[in-house]
Amino acid sequence: MTLNLPSTQLAVQWYPPSYDVRAEQVPVPTIEHPDDAIIKIKLAGLCGSDLHVYRGHEDVEETHICGHEFVGEVVTLGASFQSASPASRPTAYSTLKVGDKVVSPFTTSCGECQFCRLGFTARCVHSELLGTSTLPGAQAQFIRIPHAGGTLLPISPGSPLEALPDQALLLLADILPTGHFVALQALTHPKLSPIFNGKPWPHGAGAVFGPVLEIQDAPAPLTDEDRILCIAVVGLGPVGLCATLALLDLLVSAGIRFRVIAVDPNDARRKKMQEVYDSLPPDARGAQDSQFVVADIEESKAVVNGWGRKGCHAVLEVVGNPAALTLSLDLLAPSGVISSCGVHQAPPLPFTGRTMYNYNVSLEFGRCSVRAVLGAAAGLLLRRRDAFEGLVERVLPLSHAPEAYARFEKGEWGKVAFDPWA
Amino acid sequence: MTLNLPSTQLAVQWYPPSYDVRAEQVPVPTIEHPDDAIIKIKLAGLCGSDLHVYRGHEDVEETHICGHEFVGEVVTLGASFQSASPASRPTAYSTLKVGDKVVSPFTTSCGECQFCRLGFTARCVHSELLGTSTLPGAQAQFIRIPHAGGTLLPISPGSPLEALPDQALLLLADILPTGHFVALQALTHPKLSPIFNGKPWPHGAGAVFGPVLEIQDAPAPLTDEDRILCIAVVGLGPVGLCATLALLDLLVSAGIRFRVIAVDPNDARRKKMQEVYDSLPPDARGAQDSQFVVADIEESKAVVNGWGRKGCHAVLEVVGNPAALTLSLDLLAPSGVISSCGVHQAPPLPFTGRTMYNYNVSLEFGRCSVRAVLGAAAGLLLRRRDAFEGLVERVLPLSHAPEAYARFEKGEWGKVAFDPWA
Numbered sequence: 001m002t003l004n005l006p007s008t009q010l011a012v013q014w015y016p017p018s019y020d021v022r023a024e025q026v027p028v029p030t031i032e033h034p035d036d037a038i039i040k041i042k043l044a045g046l047c048g049s050d051l052h053v054y055r056g057h058e059d060v061e062e063t064h065i066c067g068h069e070f071v072g073e074v075v076t077l078g079a080s081f082q083s084a085s086p087a088s089r090p091t092a093y094s095t096l097k098v099g100d101k102v103v104s105p106f107t108t109s110c111g112e113c114q115f116c117r118l119g120f121t122a123r124c125v126h127s128e129l130l131g132t133s134t135l136p137g138a139q140a141q142f143i144r145i146p147h148a149g150g151t152l153l154p155i156s157p158g159s160p161l162e163a164l165p166d167q168a169l170l171l172l173a174d175i176l177p178t179g180h181f182v183a184l185q186a187l188t189h190p191k192l193s194p195i196f197n198g199k200p201w202p203h204g205a206g207a208v209f210g211p212v213l214e215i216q217d218a219p220a221p222l223t224d225e226d227r228i229l230c231i232a233v234v235g236l237g238p239v240g241l242c243a244t245l246a247l248l249d250l251l252v253s254a255g256i257r258f259r260v261i262a263v264d265p266n267d268a269r270r271k272k273m274q275e276v277y278d279s280l281p282p283d284a285r286g287a288q289d290s291q292f293v294v295a296d297i298e299e300s301k302a303v304v305n306g307w308g309r310k311g312c313h314a315v316l317e318v319v320g321n322p323a324a325l326t327l328s329l330d331l332l333a334p335s336g337v338i339s340s341c342g343v344h345q346a347p348p349l350p351f352t353g354r355t356m357y358n359y360n361v362s363l364e365f366g367r368c369s370v371r372a373v374l375g376a377a378a379g380l381l382l383r384r385r386d387a388f389e390g391l392v393e394r395v396l397p398l399s400h401a402p403e404a405y406a407r408f409e410k411g412e413w414g415k416v417a418f419d420p421w422a
Numbered sequence: 423m424t425l426n427l428p429s430t431q432l433a434v435q436w437y438p439p440s441y442d443v444r445a446e447q448v449p450v451p452t453i454e455h456p457d458d459a460i461i462k463i464k465l466a467g468l469c470g471s472d473l474h475v476y477r478g479h480e481d482v483e484e485t486h487i488c489g490h491e492f493v494g495e496v497v498t499l500g501a502s503f504q505s506a507s508p509a510s511r512p513t514a515y516s517t518l519k520v521g522d523k524v525v526s527p528f529t530t531s532c533g534e535c536q537f538c539r540l541g542f543t544a545r546c547v548h549s550e551l552l553g554t555s556t557l558p559g560a561q562a563q564f565i566r567i568p569h570a571g572g573t574l575l576p577i578s579p580g581s582p583l584e585a586l587p588d589q590a591l592l593l594l595a596d597i598l599p600t601g602h603f604v605a606l607q608a609l610t611h612p613k614l615s616p617i618f619n620g621k622p623w624p625h626g627a628g629a630v631f632g633p634v635l636e637i638q639d640a641p642a643p644l645t646d647e648d649r650i651l652c653i654a655v656v657g658l659g660p661v662g663l664c665a666t667l668a669l670l671d672l673l674v675s676a677g678i679r680f681r682v683i684a685v686d687p688n689d690a691r692r693k694k695m696q697e698v699y700d701s702l703p704p705d706a707r708g709a710q711d712s713q714f715v716v717a718d719i720e721e722s723k724a725v726v727n728g729w730g731r732k733g734c735h736a737v738l739e740v741v742g743n744p745a746a747l748t749l750s751l752d753l754l755a756p757s758g759v760i761s762s763c764g765v766h767q768a769p770p771l772p773f774t775g776r777t778m779y780n781y782n783v784s785l786e787f788g789r790c791s792v793r794a795v796l797g798a799a800a801g802l803l804l805r806r807r808d809a810f811e812g813l814v815e816r817v818l819p820l821s822h823a824p825e826a827y828a829r830f831e832k833g834e835w836g837k838v839a840f841d842p843w844a
Contacts, residue, residue: 090642114731115757117642118616119623123756123782125732184624188612194540201541201794202606220512220539309536310547322775334545335537335788344775353744353766356787360545365775366757366782372622 005038005075010420011065011140012401018056021066021405023398029136029144031078035093035110037148038076039102043166043395044138045069046416047106047174048237049320049343050131051409057345060133066401067139067418068106068130069173071166074098075142080149093149101155101162104138104145105370106130106174111150121371124150139398141420153374160382167392168381170417171242174370176388177377178341179242179318180250181368184376186231186314186339187250189362195229195313196256198222228290229258230312232304232331235319236264236273236294238391238415239341243318244273245387249380252286259291259307263300263327266411270294276387284384297327304331317342322350329361337362391415397422427460427497432842433487433562434823440478443488443827445820451558451566453500457515459570460498461524465588465817466560467491468838469528469596470659471742471765472553473831479767482555488823489561489840490528490552491595493588496520497564502571515571523577523584526560526567527792528552528596533572543793546572561820563842575796582804589814590803592839593664596792598810599799600763601664601740602672603790606798608653608736608761609672613784617651617735618678620644650712651680652734654726654753657741658686658695658716660813660837661763665740666695667809671802674708681713681729685722685749688833692716698809706806719749726753739764744772751783759784813837819844 011026029038044067052058053066077098085093090111096102109116109124116124126147131137135146145151153172155161161169186192194200200222229251233244244262251258262273274294277285285292293303304311311333317324320342328338329351338361355361370377381388393414396404400418407413433448451460466489474480475488499520507515512533518524531538531546538546548569553559557568567573575594577583583591608614616622622644651673655666666684673680684695696716699707707714715725726733733755739746742764750760751773760783777783792799803810815836818826822840829835 088642111642114645114648117622117644117648118757119625120613120757120782185612188624190607190610190612191542200539201791202610202798203541220510220533222539223536226536226539320775320779325775335540335542335791340778342775342779344779346774346776348774349771349778352768352770353742353747353764353787354768356762356771356785357742357764357766357789360542360788361785362787363778363783363785365778365784367779369623369757373624376624 005142009141010398012067012398013063014053014066015063016056016061019054021054021401023401026065026140028142031076032144033146034079035147035149036078037074037081037096037145037152039070039072039143039145040075041070041072041138041141041143041420043071043170044140044418044420045170045173046404046408046418048239052343052345054405054409062133064131064133065136065140066131067137069170070138070143071101071103071169072143074100074102090149092152092154096149096152096154102152103155103169103172104130104152105177105374107367107370108135108145108147108151109371110147111371116150119372120369122367122369139401139418151371161378164381164385167395167417168385168388171381171388171391172374172377175239176242176381177370177373178368179239180246180373180377180380182243182316182318182339182341183247183250184373185364186316186337189314189337189364191335191337191362192229192313194222195227196254198227227257229256230304230307230309231258231260232300232312232315233260233262234315234317234324234328234331235342236262236266236269237318240264240318241273241276241391243316245276245384246380247316248284248286249384252284257287257290261293261295261300261303263295263297265297270296272414280384280387300331309333312336314339320344322347326350329355332359332361335360337364339364341368392417395419427564431563432820434489434820435485436475436488437485438478438483441476443476443823445823448487448562450564453498454566455568456501457569457571458500459496459503459518459567459574461492461494461565461567462497463492463494463560463563463565463842465493465592466562466840466842467592467595468826468830468840470661474765474767476827476831484555486553486555487558487562488553489559491592492560492565493523493525493591494565496522496524512571514574514576518571518574518576524574525577525591525594526552526574527599527796529789529792530557530567530569530573531793532569533793538572541794542791544789544791561823561840573793583800586803586807589817589839590807590810593803593810593813594796594799597661598664598803599792599795600661600790602668602795602799602802604665604738604740604761604763605669605672606795607786608738608759611736611759611784611786613757613759614651614735616644617649618676620649649679651678652726652729652731653680653682654722654734654737655682655684656737656739656746656750656753657764658684658688658691659740662686662740663695663698663813665738667698667806668802669738670706670708671806674706679709679712683715683717683722683725685717685719687719692718694836702809722753731755734758736761742766744769748772751777754781754783757782759786761786763790814839817841
């Protein structure tokens with residue numbers, strides 16, 4: 001169950017304390033546990049969250065191989081992978097073969113612990129983040145994936161995903177599922193349920209508690225205006241762009257009228273967002289009276305103010321710093337939801353308890369459980385394939401990593417991918 | 423539409439800067455707007471959140487009448503109340519009569535703005551908190567209620583609530599709905615949906631988005647153990663006790679197996695919680711393998727640790743200070759929900775962005791929309807009437823307010839009510 005691999009490979013390594021990445025020769029990984037797989041990388045991504053380590057913000061001290069996004073091909077499988085693998089284990093242990101094409105979530109997940117069964121694969125008890133000192137990353141020619149039967153998504157022959165180019169599949173490793181997650185986390189929040197089902201909170205929110213929620217007096221019925229969802233996306237980097245496309249797709253699918261505002265201080269990002277929106281087929285832009293606005297920070301406050309309801313029902317925070325959280329709160333109406341997928345660092349949350357109480361704020365934080373939303377994200381990718389085209393702006397050899405990191409960090413370049421064999 | 427009222431009344435007034443309340447003569451309120459009602463108070467409550475002003479923590483400087491819980495009787499109605507009142511207005515404008523018995527949420531709500539229609543009556547655009555410098559409170563003989571047609575709940579002749587004593591009805595003003603709210607806010611969170619519907623997140627969470635959430639691979643099915651809800655209640659004052667009873671009622675109604683731990687450092691509060699639980703009928707204590715534990719802070723960590731899943735699915739925070747939030751996080755598993763109804767003050771939240779991200783924490787804050795959950799809370803009160811009996815420990819004349827505030831603040835006394843006519 002293995003191909004002959006070289007003993008060394010080219011990889012991008014990060015060096016402490018900050019702003020120092022180098023493409024250099026390192027050992028090729030080997031199987032360390034029967035559940036491991038070794039993957040030959042075909043394409044690896046450079047992601048906004050790689051920048052936290054790059055900038056020295058993650059309290060990391062060890063040199064390690066960077067990167068957590070890849071598309072690749074199985075070259076070695078551990079002993080757990082065999083057709084006689086127990087039926088109780090994730091399917092891939094009995095089906096995955098050397099030569100199969102795979103994509104991987106940016107964190108490993110066993111598929112066998114309670115957190116995985118509940119759908120919280122990002123918090124799998126065995127979860128490891130690719131591209132750290134404990135699990136060398138994907139900006140390399142080969143990578144070892146632990147718990148590979150639970151982690152990897154095979155692109156099976158006959159799957160509609162087989163027709164997608166690697167640059168599109170690469171988006172499934174992190175940014176597209178993360179964008180889908182941050183949108184879904186807001187839209188499934190019970191405070192938004194009145195917009196979807198027309199029943200005032202909490203009467204439409206708690207289906208399983210229906211019999212308990214007898215009401216003694218009918219509130220005034222919701223108006224048409226009440227059922228227009230007002231929502232902001234803060235941050236239009238690659239994940240923010242994915243989040244906006246996922247949000248629009250979910251709303252259009254559910255037939256919800258909306259006012260969506262996509263906010264970023266960076267001119268180039270706003271321009272790209274508008275272009276991508278304009279490229280959507282008309283039926284993917286929402287009902288005729290829905291609105292989509294791209295704005296900078298100051299404009300965003302004026303636009304939301306003009307909507308006349310003290311702010312948005314929900315804000316998607318796709319940046320990961322205190323300023324973005326503060327802007328999110330500025331754009332939020334009382335009883336609203338901030339859904340955050342930003343990789344926040346050491347600073348405390350910029351909110352007082354009194355503000356949280358006085359505005360009835362809901363805050364949703366954390367890492368996307370990619371494995372759990374991979375199917376939904378893949379569906380979105382297939383439906384909106386054209387919109388995601390061009391999201392990867394440059395494909396470069398690993399040797400260009402120092403320049404790519406520096407320019408991506410300064411916002412001069414958009415999303416970069418590396419071809420480790422170029 | 424009025425009775426002859428005296429020109430002065432006895433009321434409890436708060437004086438700055440702190441720890442100073444006085445029972446004294448003040449003017450009787452009069453109608454100021456056609457939507458107002460004047461209510462003769464039959465019973466007024468002393469609530470834990472009165473203590474924030476009492477202690478001088480609310481940045482209030484003006485002397486004012488305290489109190490936001492009451493049961494009373496309509497003595498004067500503004501001109502909006504008439505049988506010919508427009509059908510578009512809340513029902514009470516055309517049905518409420520002088521002499522009717524009423525309870526009131528602790529905040530007013532018009533019933534006519536978008537926030538009210540959505541069910542977020544605590545964030546009504548006209549909402550005012552009773553017992554502040556702008557709206558004199560209920561620890562008095564009379565009170566003026568603005569937007570009374572949207573705010574007040576009439577105890578109509580023939581309503582099952584008519585049979586309840588005033589001490590029970592008083593709980594509907596704040597603490598019982600607030601307890602119900604903090605429990606419901608956790609239980610309706612989509613992260614808990616796998617426990618209720620057996621489908622991993624997000625597949626059971628987003629009903630309206632169903633068609634989008636196609637999955638490509640079936641995760642391992644949830645086990646029986648996975649579907650036992652683990653939940654902590656932090657703080658067993660009167661609201662915490664109500665929250666625990668509401669939680670148990672909701673779980674039993676929905677047939678959910680549970681492990682509930684109710685936590686407080688105060689011996690007397692723990693003893694009372696245990697007594698109230700023991701007094702419940704067997705079918706209200708949950709399925710045979712459900713657990714209910716009362717614990718102090720240190721014990722709580724050990725008990726939750728013994729449950730073997732890194733913490734609870736959700737924690738109800740019913741205190742309102744940073745220490746309670748910190749304990750809530752200590753007791754929470756990754757991908758969990760903290761539902762808070764504590765009246766938090768000026769300190770920042772004691773959480774870093776990194777912790778929120780790394781543990782995928784959901785935080786739900788804010789004031790209960792009493793008017794929206796009043797029906798559900800009333801149903802709970804009727805079902806569990808015996809359990810709530812004795813929650814008001816003392817009924818005293820208003821002249822005893824200084825001692826009552828002092829002892830309640832020190833935790834020496836449990837819930838106190840005032841009879842303004844004693």
